[in-house]
Amino acid sequence: MMASYVKLIDDLSGWTGKWVAWVIIPNVLALVYEVIARYILNSPTIWSYEVTYFLYGSHFLLGAAYVLSVDAHIRIDIFTSHFSARTRAVIDLVGYLILFFPVVIALVYAGGQYVMQSFEMGEKSGLSPWRPYLYPYKAVITISFILLLLQGIACFIRNITLLARGERP
Amino acid sequence: MMENLSLFMFPVMILVVFAGFPVVFSLMGISLYFGIVSFGPEIIPMIIRRVYGVADNYVLAAVPLFIFMGTMLERSGIAKILFETISMWTGRIRNGLAVTTILMCTIIAACTGIIGAAEVMVGVMAIPPMMKRGYNHALIAGTVIAGGALGTIIPPSVVTVVYGPAAGISVGRLLIATIFPGLLLSSVYVLYILVRSYGQRGFAPPISSEDLDIPLSRKLKATVTGMLPSVVLIFTVMGTIILGFAAPTEAAALGAFGSVLLTIGYGNFTMKVLQEAALQTLKISSMMMMILLGGFMFSGVFLGLGGSDATERMLSALHMGPWAVLVFFLFVAYLAGFLLDWASILLIFVPIFSPIIDKLGFDPIWFGALFIMMIQTSYLTPPMAPGIFYLKGIAPPEMTTKEIFRGIVPYMLLQLVAVVVVALFPQIALWLPEKLIGWN
Numbered sequence: 001m002m003a004s005y006v007k008l009i010d011d012l013s014g015w016t017g018k019w020v021a022w023v024i025i026p027n028v029l030a031l032v033y034e035v036i037a038r039y040i041l042n043s044p045t046i047w048s049y050e051v052t053y054f055l056y057g058s059h060f061l062l063g064a065a066y067v068l069s070v071d072a073h074i075r076i077d078i079f080t081s082h083f084s085a086r087t088r089a090v091i092d093l094v095g096y097l098i099l100f101f102p103v104v105i106a107l108v109y110a111g112g113q114y115v116m117q118s119f120e121m122g123e124k125s126g127l128s129p130w131r132p133y134l135y136p137y138k139a140v141i142t143i144s145f146i147l148l149l150l151q152g153i154a155c156f157i158r159n160i161t162l163l164a165r166g167e168r169p
Numbered sequence: 170m171m172e173n174l175s176l177f178m179f180p181v182m183i184l185v186v187f188a189g190f191p192v193v194f195s196l197m198g199i200s201l202y203f204g205i206v207s208f209g210p211e212i213i214p215m216i217i218r219r220v221y222g223v224a225d226n227y228v229l230a231a232v233p234l235f236i237f238m239g240t241m242l243e244r245s246g247i248a249k250i251l252f253e254t255i256s257m258w259t260g261r262i263r264n265g266l267a268v269t270t271i272l273m274c275t276i277i278a279a280c281t282g283i284i285g286a287a288e289v290m291v292g293v294m295a296i297p298p299m300m301k302r303g304y305n306h307a308l309i310a311g312t313v314i315a316g317g318a319l320g321t322i323i324p325p326s327v328v329t330v331v332y333g334p335a336a337g338i339s340v341g342r343l344l345i346a347t348i349f350p351g352l353l354l355s356s357v358y359v360l361y362i363l364v365r366s367y368g369q370r371g372f373a374p375p376i377s378s379e380d381l382d383i384p385l386s387r388k389l390k391a392t393v394t395g396m397l398p399s400v401v402l403i404f405t406v407m408g409t410i411i412l413g414f415a416a417p418t419e420a421a422a423l424g425a426f427g428s429v430l431l432t433i434g435y436g437n438f439t440m441k442v443l444q445e446a447a448l449q450t451l452k453i454s455s456m457m458m459m460i461l462l463g464g465f466m467f468s469g470v471f472l473g474l475g476g477s478d479a480t481e482r483m484l485s486a487l488h489m490g491p492w493a494v495l496v497f498f499l500f501v502a503y504l505a506g507f508l509l510d511w512a513s514i515l516l517i518f519v520p521i522f523s524p525i526i527d528k529l530g531f532d533p534i535w536f537g538a539l540f541i542m543m544i545q546t547s548y549l550t551p552p553m554a555p556g557i558f559y560l561k562g563i564a565p566p567e568m569t570t571k572e573i574f575r576g577i578v579p580y581m582l583l584q585l586v587a588v589v590v591v592a593l594f595p596q597i598a599l600w601l602p603e604k605l606i607g608w609n
Contacts, residue, residue, distance in 0.1 A: 021444070021451040024237045024425075031234070031422030035415055049227060052418060057224035059233055063455035072452055073191035074460060074510055078552045080189030088189065095190030099198025103216070106201060110217040127225070141224055 002157050009154035010069050016147060017066025020059060027055040046130040054137050061144035065151040089159040096156045104149045111142035175476030176483070178203055182467070182517070192513050196463030200470045207474055215473075219466050223458070227418055228340050231330045233454035234421035235282025238406075238428045240446040240453070242281055245432040247398060248290040251276060254395030256298075257388055263366035267304065267312045268359055270295045274316030275355040278323035280402045280428075282330065282421065283453070284511070284548060285559055288317025292563045306568050308365070311576025314549050314556035315358060315583075321511065321545035323351035325406050325424070328511055328541055330417060331461060335468075335516060336523040338533050340417050341410050345605060346534045346598045348407075350542055353597060354587045361583055398434070402427050411605055457512050464516020477524050484525070491529040495536070498522045499543045499588065506547025510555065514544050535591075538598040542588045549577045 034048035067073055080088055117123075118135040125134050178199060185195045197216070204212030223229060251273050259265035259272070270291055277287040292313045299309045321328050324344040333340030406424040409415040415423060432438040484494055498518070505514045519540065526536045549556045557573060564573070591597050 017451060018448065021447040024233060024447050024450050025443075027230070028234060028237065028422045028425045028429075031419050032426045035419050035423060039414075052230050053225050053227050056230035056233055059451065060455040060458035061224065063451045064459050067452055067455045067459070068191075070452070072456055073193050074456060074513070075189050075191050076186050076508060076553065077189045078508070079187055091188050091190060095188070095194065099185070099190060100194045103194065103197040103201045106213045107217055107220065110213045111220070114214075114217060114221075125225075137224075138221075141220060 002161065006154045006157050006161075009150050013065045013069035013147065013151045013154075016062055017069070020062040020066070023055055023059040023062075027052065027059065030055070046128060047132075049128045050125055050130055050132055054140075057137065058140045058144075061141055062147065064144060065147035068148060068151045068155065086163060089162045092159050093156065093163075096152060096159075100152050101149075101156075104145055104152060107145045108142060108149055111138065111145055115139045115142050173479060174203065174207060175471050175474035175479050178467070178471050178474075178476070186513075187508075192510075193459045193463040196460075196467045196513075196517075200463075200466040203474065204470045207470075212470070215469070216466050219469050220462055223462050223465055226334055227416075228330065228334055229458070229461070231282075231340075231418040231421040232327050232458065233450060234418065234425050235325055235327050235330065236454045236457075237446065237450040238421065238425040239281035239283035239286040240449045241425065241428040241432055241443075242277070243286055243290055244437060244442050244446055245428060246435040246437045247280075247431060248273070248277070248294050250395050250435075251399065252291070252294040254392050257383065257391065262363070264304070264308070264362045266295055266299045266302065267308055267362045270299075270312050271316050271319075271355055271358045271362065274319050275323060275352075276399050276403075278320040278326075278351070279407065280399055280424070281320065282325040282327045282424075284320040284326070284328070285317050285555055287320055288313060288556060288559045289563060291316060292560065296563065296565065300565055300567070306572040307576035308362070309576070310560060310564065310568060310573040311578075311580050312358070312362065314554075314560055314573075314577060315580035316355075317556055317559065318545050318548040318580075319351065319355055321548060322347050322354060322538075322541050324348055325410075325417070325421065326541070327457070328515065328544070329537075330421075331457075331512065331515060332519060332537055332541060335464075335519040336533060336537060338523075338537060342602045342606060343534055343537050344407070344410055344417060345602045346538050347541060348601055349597045350538050350587070350591050353590065354542070354545075354584065357583050357587055358580065361579065365579075398431050402431065413606075460510075460512045461516055464513065465520075467517060468520035471521060476521060480521060481525055481528075491531070494525065494529060495531060495539075495592075498526070499539060502540055502543045503546055506544055507550045508553050509547065510553065511544045511547050514547060515540075532595060532599060534602065535595045535598050539588055539592055542584065542591065546581055546584050549581060551577075 030048060030051050034045050038044040080091060115135055115138045118138050123134045124131040182196065182199050185199060186192055200216060201212065204215065208215070252269065255272050256266060256269045259269045262268055273291045273295070274287040277290060281287070296309060296313065320326060324347050326347070329343050329347055330340055333343055402424060405427045406420045409420045409423060410417055429438070432442065489497060502514055502518060505518070523533060523536070527533055548554065551557060551574065560573060
């Protein structure tokens with residue numbers, strides 16, 4: 001059952017990564033359109049500023065779980081790369097327990113509260129005349145950390161299985 | 170008491186990071202614990218607000234766009250055409266292909282914002298012919314790695330884009346300020362290669378006759394058509410920033426768009442290419458931006474604990490004058506470069522150093538240029554040297570690790586020389602932005 005959870009979450013992260021990767025395209029197009037609108041059509045958009053950081057933030061935050069699933073977050077492993085796979089698994093387990101879970105759970109929890117607050121207040125961005133509602137973006141940020149948490153649990157289980165069976169599931 | 174606690178954050182961070190757990194989560198976790206001890210549960214809303222602060226930063230949105238531009242250019246086929254064009258002119262020179270390598274890396278660095286893009290693109294092109302002509306292996310390795318590292322300082326550069334918000338200075342201004350320091354570095358490299366070719370036994374010989382036969386008119390025509398796309402791309406990005414036509418974020422998008430058009434123009438565009446470039450972009454940008462989040466949390470807690478005052482008191486207790494502090498900061502960045510990647514160095518140290526540098530009366534833009542030049546060495550200093558990892562991926566098996574290490578040394582020294590030159594002559598960095606934008 002644990003193995004099927006790991007597989008499910010790996011698939012979920014891989015799938016999100018594949019789709020979120022495309023967000024870079026509208027990001028480019030929206031900005032190119034803004035420059036054209038400003039200089040050639042003489043009518044700058046009111047949404048370019050907000051849309052740009054909405055897309056950019058969603059892109060890298062939603063991608064974080066995918067990056068974790070392929071183990072591509074930078075590690076300084078010059079000392080530990082000589083250790084056995086078991087030792088490294090133990091280090092990772094401790095790292096997840098002491099560092100990863102507390103901080104990611106805190107981010108999910110506090111982020112969730114901010115989303116509710118933002119929704120109830122009808123909070124709008126004050127950074128441009130467009131003034132879009134902010135709760136959808138804050139929700140995306142929290143969803144990113146939920147996905148990251150799920151992937152973290154999957155990696156944690158994978159390390160336990162490695163220790164228990166001496167192999168990867 | 171709290172201030173002294175802040176100074177403990179560094180040894181703890183070093184211990185945890187070297188245990189090999191991902192840097193991002195190490196930085197975030199340490200920030201959480203130090204934050205809870207000092208501020209109580211209030212720290213939790215504080216750290217999510219740090220996330221919002223990064224996530225709604227319009228300037229930082231340039232980072233993934235520059236990365237996409239780089240991953241697209243890697244697949245565009247531009248490297249091949251640049252190589253053919255430039256080596257047509259450098260063929261007669263001793264060590265000519267090494268000169269070609271540096272020139273190509275300079276041009277590609279001026280087209281893209283990411284470090285290392287040039288190394289693989291140029292290395293794949295230039296290493297085989299250099300091996301065939303019997304170039305010194307150490308020279309090949311050092312040149313390709315040092316050339317790849319040029320992307321750190323030569324604008325546009327994601328390092329500069331990240332440095333701006335971390336130090337609270339204008340990214341556009343800093344991008345312009347790094348133009349001459351970047352060109353200085355690549356000129357110093359070219360000069361070194363040429364000078365060395367006369368002192369060295371078994372220098373690389375010039376190409377004999379085949380390319381001398383090309384008539385000048387044909388050479389010129391091929392040069393114009395070969396160089397034109399790069400010139401247009403460089404103008405699209407840096408030109409629009411210099412003229413104040415577009416914000417750096419917009420310029421990055423224009424460049425990314427241009428790199429897609431170029432790939433289509435060279436007939437190398439397919440949906441699969443686009444998908445690969447997009448996925449690689451996500452991987453690099455998410456990895457980099459998450460480190461940024463961790464770094465901002467870390468420095469936020471450090472500064473919140475009064476770490477800036479503690480650092481200052483420590484420095485004044487050591488009786489360090491302003492210049493000694495400046496040298497010390499750069500030296501810390503240099504040492505950190507042996508073990509850490511540029512993003513971690515920048516995001517951990519810059520928010521802490523820059524208020525002190527301001528207080529000492531140094532120009533923050535100039536210090537930015539020096540700092541970026543300094544962390545460029547992190548790309549080539551082992552054991553954590555991305556430049557060496559990339560090279561090993563493309564180098565022929567005859568090239569040994571010892572040769573690679575030996576090849577890096579002269580370039581490391583040359584980088585230090587260039588840093589000293591810019592430190593002694595601040596106008597190299599400051600003249601152009603003053604000329605173009607006016608005083609700060």
